[in-house]
Amino acid sequence: MPQLTWRSAITGMALGGLLSLTNLYIGAQTGWTLGVGITSVILAFAIFKMLSCLGNSTEFTILENNCVQSIATAAGYMTAPLISSLAAYMLVTGTVIPMYQTIIWMISIALLGVLYAFPLKRRYINDEQHPFPEGRACGIVLDALHDGGEREGLVKAKVLVVAGLFSAMVKLFQSHAILKKLGLTFLAIPEFLDEWIYRLWRLRINGVELRELTVRVDTDFVMFAAGGLMGIKTGISILVGAVVNYLVIVPLIIKRGDIQPVIGPDGIAHYGFRTISQWSLWGGIAIMTAASLVAFFGRSSLIFSAFTGLFRKRQRGYDPMRQIELPMWVFVLGIPIVGGAVVAFGHHFFGIKWWLGVIALPLVFIFTLIGVNSTALTSITPTGAMGKFTQLAFGILDPGNIKTNLMTAGITAEVAGNASNLLMDLKPGYMLGAKPRQQAWGHVLGIIAGALVSVPVFYTVFLRSGVEGMFERYAMPAATVWKAVAELLTQGLHSLPSSARWAALIGTILGIVLEIVRIRSKGRFWISGIGVGLGMIIPFYTCFTLFMGAAFFYWLAKKGPVQLGFRLRGLFENVEPICGGVIAGGALMGILVAIIERILE
Numbered sequence: 001m002p003q004l005t006w007r008s009a010i011t012g013m014a015l016g017g018l019l020s021l022t023n024l025y026i027g028a029q030t031g032w033t034l035g036v037g038i039t040s041v042i043l044a045f046a047i048f049k050m051l052s053c054l055g056n057s058t059e060f061t062i063l064e065n066n067c068v069q070s071i072a073t074a075a076g077y078m079t080a081p082l083i084s085s086l087a088a089y090m091l092v093t094g095t096v097i098p099m100y101q102t103i104i105w106m107i108s109i110a111l112l113g114v115l116y117a118f119p120l121k122r123r124y125i126n127d128e129q130h131p132f133p134e135g136r137a138c139g140i141v142l143d144a145l146h147d148g149g150e151r152e153g154l155v156k157a158k159v160l161v162v163a164g165l166f167s168a169m170v171k172l173f174q175s176h177a178i179l180k181k182l183g184l185t186f187l188a189i190p191e192f193l194d195e196w197i198y199r200l201w202r203l204r205i206n207g208v209e210l211r212e213l214t215v216r217v218d219t220d221f222v223m224f225a226a227g228g229l230m231g232i233k234t235g236i237s238i239l240v241g242a243v244v245n246y247l248v249i250v251p252l253i254i255k256r257g258d259i260q261p262v263i264g265p266d267g268i269a270h271y272g273f274r275t276i277s278q279w280s281l282w283g284g285i286a287i288m289t290a291a292s293l294v295a296f297f298g299r300s301s302l303i304f305s306a307f308t309g310l311f312r313k314r315q316r317g318y319d320p321m322r323q324i325e326l327p328m329w330v331f332v333l334g335i336p337i338v339g340g341a342v343v344a345f346g347h348h349f350f351g352i353k354w355w356l357g358v359i360a361l362p363l364v365f366i367f368t369l370i371g372v373n374s375t376a377l378t379s380i381t382p383t384g385a386m387g388k389f390t391q392l393a394f395g396i397l398d399p400g401n402i403k404t405n406l407m408t409a410g411i412t413a414e415v416a417g418n419a420s421n422l423l424m425d426l427k428p429g430y431m432l433g434a435k436p437r438q439q440a441w442g443h444v445l446g447i448i449a450g451a452l453v454s455v456p457v458f459y460t461v462f463l464r465s466g467v468e469g470m471f472e473r474y475a476m477p478a479a480t481v482w483k484a485v486a487e488l489l490t491q492g493l494h495s496l497p498s499s500a501r502w503a504a505l506i507g508t509i510l511g512i513v514l515e516i517v518r519i520r521s522k523g524r525f526w527i528s529g530i531g532v533g534l535g536m537i538i539p540f541y542t543c544f545t546l547f548m549g550a551a552f553f554y555w556l557a558k559k560g561p562v563q564l565g566f567r568l569r570g571l572f573e574n575v576e577p578i579c580g581g582v583i584a585g586g587a588l589m590g591i592l593v594a595i596i597e598r599i600l601e
Contacts, residue, residue: 001063004438008064008071009445011047015040015068016075016446017453018588023076024454025587026226027083028462028474029542030534037138037425039160039580040072041065045145046157062146063434067442069138070425074110074446077421079454081106082462085410087479089350090467092402092486099459101349103451108342109411110447113418115334116368118326118440121423125430130376135427141576142428160577164585167221171589174219177597192541193217206251212271213246214539222590223542225582227549228575235550237528241287241535242543245280249503253279258499273539274472277480282496283503284536285481290511291529295519324435339364342411350407356398360408363390367416372423391482395489405486461594475538507533553579 002008019036048060086105090096124130145156173179173189194216197203203210210216227235253259254271259279261269343357367390390409398404422443429439462470470476488496496504514529535543553575 001061001433003061003063003434004067004442005064007048007060008044008067009442011044012040012068012071012442013075013445013449015043016072017449019072019584020075020079020450020454021457021591022584022587023079024082024458024462025222025590026583027079027478028476029223030226030475030477030538030546036076036580037069037073037134037428038141038576039584041069041138041142041145042156042160042577042580044068046154046161049154049157062142062432063429065142065146066139066429066432066434067439069142070429070439071442071446071449073421073425074443075450075453077418078106078110078447078450079458080417081109081410081414082454082458083476084478084482085406085414087467087470087476088482088486089403089406089410091471091479091483092406094467096459096463096467097349099455101345102459103455105345105349106451106455107447108338108345109414110418110451111444112335112338112342112364113368113415114422114440114443114447115331115338116365116415117372117419117422118436119328119331120369120372120419121426121436122325124372124376124423125426132376132424132427135424136431139428139431142432156574156577159574160581160584163225163578163581167225167582167584167586168589170219170221171586171593175593175597177600178593181600189219191218193219205247206255208251208254208271213250213276214273214541215246216541218541218545220542220545220586221582222586223545224549224552225579225586227546227551228553228579229583230546230550232550232554233526234528234531235547235554236526237531238535238538238543239547240527241284241532242538242540243535244532245284245536246276246540249283250276250280253499256499258497273475277475277537279497279500280503281480281484281537282500283507284533285484286504286507286533287511287514287536288481288530288533289485290508291515291533294512294515295530324437326437326440346407346411350403352404352407353398356394356404356408357411359397360390360394360411363393363412364415367412368419372416372420376423391485391489395486400490402486402490405489406482409482409486457591460598461591464594464598475542477534477537480537549579 016036019040022036044065045060052059082102086097086102125132170189173187174191176185176188179185179188192211194211198209198211203215205213250259259271259276261271262275263269339361343352343354343361346352346357346360347354390412391405394401394405394408425443426436426439428434429436462474465473471480511529511533514525514527514532518525518528556575
């Protein structure tokens with residue numbers, strides 16, 4: 001059966017390049033990246049089904065569709081360094097890394113992740129049959145589309161496209177600059193829904209207007225859909241963190257005088273997200289770091305199982321899998337070559353000492369094993385915890401060098417993340433009978449496509465006003481966390497105000513307690529320390545919109561198709577296509593609007 005064909009490769013690279021931009025947009029707002037596999041599967045199925053109906057294409061096989069999702073998903077994950085380690089490095093140094101260096105760096109660490117992943121594939125997927133829940137779900141969707149009849153697949157595709165068009169139109173009509181140029185200002189959709197309230201009543205806490213504290217209601221449907229995919233437990237945790245931070249703690253700290261306003265051109269004192277976050281991020285980071293490390297080390301059996309059986313001997317004799325698996329010589333030669341290239345690039349681009357770069361490579365191997373094992377069982381890759389642990393290690397090895405601290409941690413976290421996500425993509429292929437060798441080449445194509453599309457857009461749209469301008473316009477929570485941890489490890493606690501030090505201490509204790517309770521309750525306790533911490537380092541209005549999306553789709557799930565009736569039953573049955581379409585349409589239009597607005601300036 002055809003698998004990695006010209007049309008599946010080109011389609012996967014095109015869809016992956018586009019969908020990588022959705023992760024760029026989501027990541028800049030929330031610090032998270034979302035899987036694009038199911039969205040790419042549905043879109044590819046619909047495209048070739050329509051071409052087939054028009055007589056312009058032969059049947060698009062299920063394994064070709066699987067190759068499309070593998071390529072597209074690899075491209076989607078390529079945005080992670082742009083919203084974390086690389087953005088943090090640029091903020092710390094105050095310089096923009098040349099674009100060609102960013103592309104080379106991202107491709108090289110992603111390729112190293114591929115080389116680390118494939119020797120583990122036969123153990124985790126073939127031999128031990130680990131679930132890889134997100135990958136399994138993608139395999140089930142593929143099987144349903146191709147074997148369950150074309151009608152269901154086309155319905156899902158239509159839902160996805162309609163949701164995407166709706167979200168794109170809303171985002172377009174939020175651009176006052178474009179509508180003004182077209183003479184359609186009267187059709188503009190306001191970014192926030194509270195302006196009319198302030199014409200009647202100035203809502204304040206301790207003399208500070210709520211909108212200065214980011215306590216507003218916005219019209220960002222992309223974040224609404226992202227909340228639907230995150231789930232109600234995460235949504236509630238984020239909202240709890242935001243309410244406690246912005247409505248309780250921050251007003252008290254402003255009154256104390258540890259958060260100072262910025263005097264605007266109008267002569268009026270303003271606070272806003274960036275000013276507030278310079279203080280509140282310390283409590284949020286402490287909660288997130290403590291919770292993620294407890295989750296990381298608290299599951300000792302998961303960490304131990306990552307290493308057991310690693311050197312298990314295989315039976316001798318004829319191996320029927322050798323013709324479809326990647327040959328071992330690829331890893332034996334590839335890891336030293338690509339690993340050496342990563343060390344050389346790190347030294348040349350970022351000033352990482354040679355010996356520190358070499359030390360990072362064994363850490364990559366250890367954390368890749370742990371990350372893959374966690375992803376195999378839970379679909380969660382603890383890149384944040386792994387990055388912070390590496391930052392701590394290199395803070396001891398090279399104290400005071402913030403650039404080394406950031407970029408060595410970037411190597412460890414991004415390589416382990418790429419390896420774990422690759423095995424997630426291989427799971428549906430294994431379920432459906434795909435050839436891993438062809439999926440490996442497809443993943444490499446996705447890496448190239450994701451880098452060549454997302455990096456130029458990142459520089460054109462996000463860095464159009466420089467590094468400081470990017471952090472003024474977007475929350476960039478992941479990069480903020482990386483930067484703050486690096487500064488703390490290199491400068492020490494004495495560099496923080498006393499109230500921020502207390503916030504970090506209390507946040508550390510709270511993060512540990514919340515995560516222990518969550519583990520002991522086997523997930524029945526709804527409040528997540530990582531979610532609470534995230535709610536403290538992104539604007540309140542983003543947190544509220546994420547919660548509303550999570551609550552709405554939770555309500556649909558609780559009602560069920562029978563109680564919802566005919567009109568709402570379609571929403572219940574198509575949560576993934578609806579959310580995927582809204583995210584894709586809104587995020588892509590948001591980036592296009594930013595490009596057009598720059599041209600109009």
